Amino acid sequence: MLSYQHGFHAGNQADVHKHTFLLAVLSLLAKKARPLTYIESHAGRGLYDLTGEQAQKTGEWREGIGAIYEQSGLATPLARYRDVVARWNRGEAIMQLPGSPCIAGGALRKRDRLVLFEQHPAEFKALEQAMVHYRHAEPMRGDGFDGMLDVFTDHDPRHRLIGMIDPSYELKEDFDRAPQLAKRLVERVPDALVLVWYPVLSTGEAIAVDQGSFHSRVTFNRHNQAHRMVGSGMVVFGDIAENRRPLKVIDRALQAHFGGGATRT
Ligand SMILES: C[S@@+](CC[C@H](N)C(=O)[O-])C[C@H]1O[C@@H](n2cnc3c(N)ncnc32)[C@H](O)[C@@H]1O
Numbered sequence: 001m002l003s004y005q006h007g008f009h010a011g012n013q014a015d016v017h018k019h020t021f022l023l024a025v026l027s028l029l030a031k032k033a034r035p036l037t038y039i040e041s042h043a044g045r046g047l048y049d050l051t052g053e054q055a056q057k058t059g060e061w062r063e064g065i066g067a068i069y070e071q072s073g074l075a076t077p078l079a080r081y082r083d084v085v086a087r088w089n090r091g092e093a094i095m096q097l098p099g100s101p102c103i104a105g106g107a108l109r110k111r112d113r114l115v116l117f118e119q120h121p122a123e124f125k126a127l128e129q130a131m132v133h134y135r136h137a138e139p140m141r142g143d144g145f146d147g148m149l150d151v152f153t154d155h156d157p158r159h160r161l162i163g164m165i166d167p168s169y170e171l172k173e174d175f176d177r178a179p180q181l182a183k184r185l186v187e188r189v190p191d192a193l194v195l196v197w198y199p200v201l202s203t204g205e206a207i208a209v210d211q212g213s214f215h216s217r218v219t220f221n222r223h224n225q226a227h228r229m230v231g232s233g234m235v236v237f238g239d240i241a242e243n244r245r246p247l248k249v250i251d252r253a254l255q256a257h258f259g260g261g262a263t264r265t
Pocket of ligand 1: 004005006018041042043044045046098099100101117118119120123142143144145166167168
Protein backbone atom coordinates (compact mmCIF):
# COMPACT_ATOMS: atom_id res chain seq x y z
CA MET A 1 0.00 0.00 0.00
CA LEU A 2 1.40 3.39 -0.99
CA SER A 3 1.48 6.10 1.66
CA TYR A 4 0.69 9.25 -0.35
CA GLN A 5 -2.20 11.30 1.01
CA HIS A 6 -3.24 14.33 -0.95
CA GLY A 7 -4.45 16.14 2.20
CA PHE A 8 -0.88 17.35 2.80
CA HIS A 9 -0.78 19.02 -0.62
CA ALA A 10 -4.42 19.93 -1.34
CA GLY A 11 -4.85 23.45 -2.66
CA ASN A 12 -1.16 23.97 -3.48
CA GLN A 13 -0.01 25.74 -6.63
CA ALA A 14 -0.14 22.53 -8.65
CA ASP A 15 -3.76 21.96 -7.58
CA VAL A 16 -4.65 25.49 -8.69
CA HIS A 17 -3.18 24.77 -12.13
CA LYS A 18 -4.72 21.28 -12.38
CA HIS A 19 -8.17 22.15 -11.06
CA THR A 20 -8.50 25.41 -13.01
CA PHE A 21 -7.60 23.59 -16.22
CA LEU A 22 -9.92 20.66 -15.44
CA LEU A 23 -12.87 22.90 -14.59
CA ALA A 24 -12.39 24.94 -17.77
CA VAL A 25 -12.17 21.84 -19.99
CA LEU A 26 -15.24 20.19 -18.44
CA SER A 27 -17.25 23.42 -18.67
CA LEU A 28 -16.33 23.62 -22.36
CA LEU A 29 -17.42 20.05 -23.06
CA ALA A 30 -20.60 20.36 -20.99
CA LYS A 31 -21.83 23.06 -23.41
CA LYS A 32 -22.32 20.35 -26.05
CA ALA A 33 -25.50 18.28 -26.13
CA ARG A 34 -23.79 14.88 -26.03
CA PRO A 35 -23.69 13.30 -22.54
CA LEU A 36 -20.29 12.78 -20.95
CA THR A 37 -18.78 10.03 -18.87
CA TYR A 38 -15.93 11.38 -16.74
CA ILE A 39 -13.58 8.68 -15.46
CA GLU A 40 -10.92 9.46 -12.91
CA SER A 41 -8.22 6.86 -12.16
CA HIS A 42 -6.87 8.43 -8.94
CA ALA A 43 -9.74 10.36 -7.38
CA GLY A 44 -8.48 11.05 -3.84
CA ARG A 45 -10.92 11.86 -1.03
CA GLY A 46 -13.02 14.39 -2.97
CA LEU A 47 -13.07 17.11 -0.32
CA TYR A 48 -10.16 18.36 1.82
CA ASP A 49 -10.16 20.05 5.21
CA LEU A 50 -7.69 22.93 5.06
CA THR A 51 -8.03 23.46 8.81
CA GLY A 52 -7.03 19.83 9.46
CA GLU A 53 -3.72 18.45 10.65
CA GLN A 54 -2.38 17.46 7.22
CA ALA A 55 -3.00 20.78 5.45
CA GLN A 56 -1.87 22.78 8.46
CA LYS A 57 1.32 20.77 8.76
CA THR A 58 2.63 21.73 5.29
CA GLY A 59 0.71 24.98 4.71
CA GLU A 60 1.16 24.38 0.95
CA TRP A 61 -2.37 25.61 0.24
CA ARG A 62 -1.47 29.15 1.34
CA GLU A 63 0.69 29.68 -1.79
CA GLY A 64 -1.98 28.09 -3.98
CA ILE A 65 -5.67 28.64 -3.36
CA GLY A 66 -4.85 30.85 -0.36
CA ALA A 67 -3.06 33.35 -2.61
CA ILE A 68 -5.95 33.74 -5.07
CA TYR A 69 -8.97 33.26 -2.80
CA GLU A 70 -9.56 36.95 -2.21
CA GLN A 71 -7.67 38.30 -5.21
CA SER A 72 -9.54 40.65 -7.55
CA GLY A 73 -8.88 40.90 -11.28
CA LEU A 74 -8.20 37.20 -11.85
CA ALA A 75 -8.40 35.95 -15.45
CA THR A 76 -11.69 34.16 -16.19
CA PRO A 77 -10.57 30.50 -15.79
CA LEU A 78 -8.94 31.24 -12.43
CA ALA A 79 -11.85 33.41 -11.25
CA ARG A 80 -14.27 30.57 -12.10
CA TYR A 81 -12.18 28.08 -10.15
CA ARG A 82 -11.91 30.45 -7.19
CA ASP A 83 -15.69 30.96 -7.30
CA VAL A 84 -16.27 27.19 -7.12
CA VAL A 85 -14.06 27.01 -4.03
CA ALA A 86 -15.81 30.05 -2.54
CA ARG A 87 -19.22 28.35 -3.00
CA TRP A 88 -17.95 25.35 -1.03
CA ASN A 89 -17.10 27.82 1.74
CA ARG A 90 -20.35 29.83 1.44
CA GLY A 91 -18.29 32.86 0.44
CA GLU A 92 -16.58 32.96 3.83
CA ALA A 93 -13.00 32.26 4.92
CA ILE A 94 -11.56 29.24 3.21
CA MET A 95 -11.82 26.05 5.27
CA GLN A 96 -12.50 23.29 2.80
CA LEU A 97 -11.29 22.56 -0.69
CA PRO A 98 -13.12 20.56 -3.37
CA GLY A 99 -10.87 17.98 -5.04
CA SER A 100 -11.18 17.01 -8.67
CA PRO A 101 -14.23 14.69 -8.14
CA CYS A 102 -16.27 17.51 -6.54
CA ILE A 103 -15.13 19.99 -9.20
CA ALA A 104 -16.19 17.55 -11.92
CA GLY A 105 -19.45 16.75 -10.10
CA GLY A 106 -20.37 20.43 -10.11
CA ALA A 107 -19.32 21.08 -13.72
CA LEU A 108 -21.20 18.12 -15.20
CA ARG A 109 -24.92 17.71 -15.74
CA LYS A 110 -27.45 15.18 -14.42
CA ARG A 111 -27.31 13.22 -17.66
CA ASP A 112 -23.51 12.84 -17.38
CA ARG A 113 -21.78 10.09 -15.39
CA LEU A 114 -18.72 10.16 -13.12
CA VAL A 115 -16.75 6.98 -12.45
CA LEU A 116 -14.16 7.57 -9.73
CA PHE A 117 -11.46 5.07 -8.77
CA GLU A 118 -9.59 5.30 -5.48
CA GLN A 119 -7.48 2.56 -3.93
CA HIS A 120 -6.66 3.78 -0.40
CA PRO A 121 -9.37 2.50 2.03
CA ALA A 122 -9.67 5.64 4.19
CA GLU A 123 -9.50 7.99 1.20
CA PHE A 124 -12.16 5.89 -0.54
CA LYS A 125 -14.49 6.06 2.46
CA ALA A 126 -14.12 9.85 2.50
CA LEU A 127 -14.72 9.96 -1.27
CA GLU A 128 -17.97 8.06 -0.89
CA GLN A 129 -19.12 10.59 1.72
CA ALA A 130 -18.02 13.56 -0.39
CA MET A 131 -19.94 12.29 -3.42
CA VAL A 132 -23.15 11.42 -1.60
CA HIS A 133 -25.06 14.39 -3.05
CA TYR A 134 -23.89 13.71 -6.62
CA ARG A 135 -26.35 11.10 -7.79
CA HIS A 136 -24.53 10.74 -11.12
CA ALA A 137 -21.24 9.75 -9.37
CA GLU A 138 -20.01 6.19 -8.90
CA PRO A 139 -17.02 5.88 -6.53
CA MET A 140 -15.21 2.57 -7.11
CA ARG A 141 -12.64 1.10 -4.74
CA GLY A 142 -9.71 -0.36 -6.68
CA ASP A 143 -6.85 0.16 -9.06
CA GLY A 144 -7.57 3.10 -11.34
CA PHE A 145 -5.20 2.08 -14.14
CA ASP A 146 -7.05 -1.21 -14.70
CA GLY A 147 -10.45 0.22 -13.82
CA MET A 148 -10.21 3.03 -16.34
CA LEU A 149 -9.26 0.63 -19.12
CA ASP A 150 -12.29 -1.51 -18.27
CA VAL A 151 -14.63 1.50 -18.49
CA PHE A 152 -13.16 2.48 -21.88
CA THR A 153 -13.54 -1.11 -23.09
CA ASP A 154 -17.21 -1.39 -22.21
CA HIS A 155 -18.93 2.00 -22.40
CA ASP A 156 -22.15 3.55 -23.63
CA PRO A 157 -21.30 4.84 -27.16
CA ARG A 158 -23.84 7.66 -26.79
CA HIS A 159 -21.51 9.19 -24.19
CA ARG A 160 -18.27 11.03 -24.89
CA LEU A 161 -15.54 9.73 -22.55
CA ILE A 162 -13.30 12.13 -20.63
CA GLY A 163 -10.49 10.57 -18.61
CA MET A 164 -8.39 12.15 -15.90
CA ILE A 165 -5.19 10.41 -14.74
CA ASP A 166 -3.68 11.98 -11.64
CA PRO A 167 -1.38 9.52 -9.86
CA SER A 168 0.78 10.48 -6.90
CA TYR A 169 4.03 9.72 -8.80
CA GLU A 170 5.38 8.03 -5.66
CA LEU A 171 6.50 5.36 -8.10
CA LYS A 172 8.85 6.52 -10.86
CA GLU A 173 7.08 4.14 -13.27
CA ASP A 174 3.97 6.36 -13.11
CA PHE A 175 5.81 8.79 -15.43
CA ASP A 176 5.60 6.08 -18.11
CA ARG A 177 2.40 4.36 -17.06
CA ALA A 178 0.19 7.46 -17.11
CA PRO A 179 0.91 8.62 -20.70
CA GLN A 180 1.01 5.02 -21.97
CA LEU A 181 -2.47 4.42 -20.55
CA ALA A 182 -3.73 7.72 -22.01
CA LYS A 183 -2.47 6.75 -25.48
CA ARG A 184 -4.05 3.31 -25.23
CA LEU A 185 -7.38 4.81 -24.17
CA VAL A 186 -7.61 7.29 -27.05
CA GLU A 187 -6.60 4.58 -29.53
CA ARG A 188 -9.44 2.47 -28.17
CA VAL A 189 -11.98 5.32 -28.17
CA PRO A 190 -10.82 7.89 -30.74
CA ASP A 191 -13.29 10.64 -29.79
CA ALA A 192 -12.33 10.46 -26.09
CA LEU A 193 -10.16 13.05 -24.38
CA VAL A 194 -7.76 12.00 -21.61
CA LEU A 195 -6.05 14.48 -19.31
CA VAL A 196 -2.84 13.53 -17.51
CA TRP A 197 -1.41 15.61 -14.67
CA TYR A 198 2.27 15.37 -13.78
CA PRO A 199 4.64 17.25 -11.47
CA VAL A 200 7.48 19.27 -13.02
CA LEU A 201 10.47 18.21 -10.92
CA SER A 202 13.87 19.84 -10.45
CA THR A 203 15.35 16.38 -11.05
CA GLY A 204 13.98 16.40 -14.59
CA GLU A 205 11.61 13.40 -14.75
CA ALA A 206 8.93 14.08 -17.35
CA ILE A 207 6.21 12.31 -19.23
CA ALA A 208 6.35 11.64 -22.95
CA VAL A 209 4.04 14.06 -24.77
CA ASP A 210 2.71 13.05 -28.20
CA GLN A 211 2.80 15.35 -31.15
CA GLY A 212 -0.76 16.56 -31.50
CA SER A 213 -1.61 16.45 -27.81
CA PHE A 214 -2.10 19.70 -25.91
CA HIS A 215 0.32 20.57 -23.15
CA SER A 216 -0.12 23.21 -20.43
CA ARG A 217 2.96 23.47 -18.25
CA VAL A 218 3.60 26.12 -15.62
CA THR A 219 6.51 26.68 -13.27
CA PHE A 220 6.53 28.24 -9.81
CA ASN A 221 8.76 28.68 -6.78
CA ARG A 222 9.13 25.45 -4.84
CA HIS A 223 7.35 25.31 -1.49
CA ASN A 224 10.64 24.88 0.35
CA GLN A 225 14.18 23.80 -0.44
CA ALA A 226 13.42 20.17 0.39
CA HIS A 227 10.75 20.04 -2.35
CA ARG A 228 11.55 18.86 -5.87
CA MET A 229 8.32 20.13 -7.44
CA VAL A 230 8.93 23.33 -9.40
CA GLY A 231 5.88 23.27 -11.64
CA SER A 232 2.80 21.47 -12.86
CA GLY A 233 1.83 19.95 -16.19
CA MET A 234 -1.45 18.94 -17.78
CA VAL A 235 -1.49 17.06 -21.07
CA VAL A 236 -4.64 16.46 -23.09
CA PHE A 237 -4.49 13.31 -25.24
CA GLY A 238 -7.00 12.63 -28.01
CA ASP A 239 -8.67 14.60 -30.74
CA ILE A 240 -8.33 18.18 -29.56
CA ALA A 241 -8.73 19.81 -33.00
CA GLU A 242 -12.13 21.40 -32.26
CA ASN A 243 -10.98 22.61 -28.82
CA ARG A 244 -7.44 23.75 -29.56
CA ARG A 245 -8.34 27.45 -29.58
CA PRO A 246 -10.21 27.51 -26.21
CA LEU A 247 -7.50 25.31 -24.67
CA LYS A 248 -4.94 27.92 -25.71
CA VAL A 249 -7.00 30.67 -24.07
CA ILE A 250 -7.15 28.68 -20.81
CA ASP A 251 -3.43 27.98 -20.95
CA ARG A 252 -2.57 31.62 -21.68
CA ALA A 253 -4.43 32.71 -18.54
CA LEU A 254 -2.56 30.12 -16.48
CA GLN A 255 0.80 31.12 -17.98
CA ALA A 256 0.11 34.76 -17.12
CA HIS A 257 -0.86 33.84 -13.57
CA PHE A 258 2.14 31.63 -12.87
CA GLY A 259 4.55 33.81 -14.81
CA GLY A 260 5.53 31.74 -17.83
CA GLY A 261 7.56 28.58 -18.19
CA ALA A 262 5.52 27.26 -21.10
CA THR A 263 6.50 24.30 -23.27
CA ARG A 264 3.45 23.46 -25.30
CA THR A 265 2.59 21.62 -28.46
C1 LIG B 1 -2.81 12.99 -6.34
S1 LIG B 1 -4.00 12.13 -5.40
C2 LIG B 1 -5.50 12.48 -6.25
C3 LIG B 1 -5.97 13.91 -6.11
C4 LIG B 1 -7.26 14.19 -6.84
N1 LIG B 1 -7.22 13.74 -8.22
C5 LIG B 1 -7.57 15.67 -6.82
O1 LIG B 1 -7.03 16.41 -7.66
O2 LIG B 1 -8.37 16.11 -5.98
C6 LIG B 1 -3.70 10.46 -5.88
C7 LIG B 1 -4.64 9.45 -5.24
O3 LIG B 1 -4.43 8.19 -5.88
C8 LIG B 1 -4.65 7.16 -4.93
N2 LIG B 1 -4.04 5.96 -5.53
C9 LIG B 1 -2.74 5.55 -5.50
N3 LIG B 1 -2.57 4.47 -6.29
C10 LIG B 1 -3.78 4.21 -6.85
C11 LIG B 1 -4.25 3.26 -7.82
N4 LIG B 1 -3.42 2.35 -8.36
N5 LIG B 1 -5.55 3.30 -8.18
C12 LIG B 1 -6.39 4.21 -7.65
N6 LIG B 1 -6.01 5.13 -6.75
C13 LIG B 1 -4.73 5.15 -6.36
C14 LIG B 1 -4.03 7.69 -3.68
O4 LIG B 1 -4.57 7.04 -2.53
C15 LIG B 1 -4.39 9.18 -3.75
O5 LIG B 1 -5.59 9.42 -3.06
